[in-house]
Amino acid sequence: MFCIAVFEMTTRLLGSNIPLDQSAPDNSGRIHRFAVLDGLRGVAALLVVLLHTYDNSAIPNGQLAVDLFFILSGFVIAHSYADRILVPKGRRQFLISRFIRLYPMLLIGAAGGVGLALLHNSINAADPYDLKVVAITAALSFVVLPYLGADAVNVFSFSLNPPMWSLFFEIFANVLYLAIAKFLTVRTLCLLTLAGLIGVVIMGPLGGGLRTNFLAGFPRVVAGFFAGVLLRELWKTGRLPKFQANIFVLSASLLALAMIPFEIGGWLYAPTLAALLLIVICGVNCRPASYHKWFAFLGLVSYPVYLLHWFTIYVMQFIAKHSDFLSHHYFEPAFLHLIAIVFVGYAIGAYYETPVMNALKGILRKRRLRTR
Template structure:
C-alpha cells in the first residue's frame, strides 16, 4: 500500500553520532583485553555507549512512530522492529558460533569442554534472542548471549520497544516525565551504590544483573522519547562537531576518583547519562546545516554502526584468546589490535551490503507485505 504521509526531515548528525559511538565501542573492547581493572582501562567509559544507543533509540522511535499509530497495528510495529534488528542478531550469533572454538585459552576452560550439540543449542537460542540460562554457560561468565555479548543490549532494546508499543506510547508528556523521573532516580541510586561505581552489567540471568539491565535501559530509552516530545531543534553552528566531541569526551574520559570512593565515578556516569547524552543529541539535531559531503559521511557511519556493533565481538574474543595465550602486552599486540579494529569495520560494511540490506529488503516484501514505510529516521 502506498504511503501518503510525507517523510519527515532527516537528522544526519544522529547517524554520525551512532557511527562514532560504534567505532569507540570496538576500540574500547579491544583495549579492555589489556586492562587489569576498571581503574586502568583505556577509553575508560566506553561501555556507556550502550546507554547512549538506548537514548538515541528512544528519540528515534518517537520520531518515527509516535504519529503513526492511527495507521499501524501493534503487530505491524513488532514486525518492523524484527525486520530492522533481527537479521544482524542472527548473523552475529552465527559468527560467534563459527569463531567459538578458536577462542580457547587458559582463562576460558569451558570452551574446550563444550560439545558441538551444546554449542548448536546455544546458537539457536542466540539467533532467537532468547537468553541462555546459567546451566548452559559455555564460557564461564554466565552471559545471556555468550556467543555474541552485545546481544544482551538488543534483548533490552526489544523489551523497551514492547513497553513503548503496548503502554508508554499512550502516555501524556506529564505521565512520561514522571516515568522518566522515576527511572532517573533508579539510575542515580544504582551508580551511587554500585560497588564498582559504574553501570557495568546487565548480561546475566540473575537478579542483580537483571536489575542493572532494566535500570540501564529505562531512563535512556524513555528519556530519549521524552526528549523527542518536548525539545525542538535549535540552529547551532557546528552542532554536529560539538556533539561528536562531547560524546567522545564522555566515553573516553579516565576513571573518576579512586577505588576507595567509587561513588565519584558513579556520579560522573549518572551525569553523563542523565545530562550529557541528552545534550549530545540536542546539539546533533540542532546542527545548522550539513553539506552534501557531511551528509554522505554521516549516512555511511550510521549504516555501518549496527552491523559493526553486532559483528565485532567474536573477533575481540579471538584477540583476547591470542593475547592471553601468549601473554602479550598492548605495545606488543598493538598492530594486531589495529588490524582487528579496521577488519571489523570492513566486515561490517560487507555484512551491510551483502547480507543486512538484501535480507531486510526481502523480509520487507514478505513479512511486511509492502506495508507503509516509516519515515526516514536514523536507525529505523
C-alpha cells in the same frame, strides 16, 4: 567530488539499511533526516569496539556508548512510529518492521557466537567449553534471551556474543513503548525517565551485560530510551532547547565521557545522562553540512559493526598472540582491526543484511496483496 558521488550512489543502493529509520515527515509534511544522529551512532559503535579491544584500559567508560544508543533509539523510533502505532494496524506493522530491521543481524550474531565457541574448543582442547551449555546458550541466543546459569561459559549475560545484551533491552523497550504509547505525554515521559534514572542510581554500577548485574539493564534502558522519546516530543512541539554543535565537537564530547578515569554508576549516572542528552539535543539541532555524508556512512555500518566486532577482535587477538612482532606491538593490530571492522560491517550490510531485509519486505508485500 568523485568520492561524494560514489558515496551517494552507495547510500541509494543501501538506503533501506541505514540504522536510524528517519522516514517520518515532520510537521511541515517534509521528510526530516538527522544525519548527525546517524554519525553519532557510528562513532558510538566504534567506541564499543575500542572498549572491548583494550579491555576497559583505554576508555574506561566506553559502555556509555550503549546509553547513547538507547537515547537515539527512543528518539528515532518515536519520530518514525509515534502516530502510526496508535491504531491496531500500525501496531502490527511496527512489530513486523522492527523484526525485519533487527533480526537478520541478530541471527548472524547468534550463529557467529556458536561458531566462535566451536573455534575456541578446537584451539583450546585443554580448556574447552561445555558443549551442553553452549547448546542451551545458543538456543536462547537465537530468540534473543540470555543464559544466566552459574555454569555459563563466561561472565556475560549473552556469553557467546556479549554485545547482544543491549539488543535484548532494545527489544524490551520497543515492546514497552508499543504497549504504553497511547498514554505517553511529556509528563509521563519525564516520570518514566526519572523512574529509570532512580533505578540506575539505586542499583549502583551500570549493568545489563553481565550475568550478575543483568537486571540492572532494565532501569538503564527505560531511562535512556524514554528520555529519547521525550526529546523527540519536545522537538516536535518546538520546545527542544536550541543548543547545537558540529559533529566533531559532539564526537569529542562523547569520547571525553568515555575516557573519564573512574567508573560511572550510581548517582554519577544522573549528570552523565544529562550530558548524553545534551549531545543528542545538539545533534538534532545541528545544521546540515556536506561532510555529514561521511559520518552517515558510519551510521550505515554501525549495527553490523556492533554485533560482529566480538568475533573479529577474537581473530585479531589470536593472530597477534601467535605473531612474534604483533605480540609486542598491540597498537598496530588494534588500529588495523578498527579500520577492518568498518569494511566488514559494510560488506555484511551490503551483501547479507540489506538483501535479507528486502526479501522479507517483498514477502510481506505479496501477503498484503493476497489479502486484499
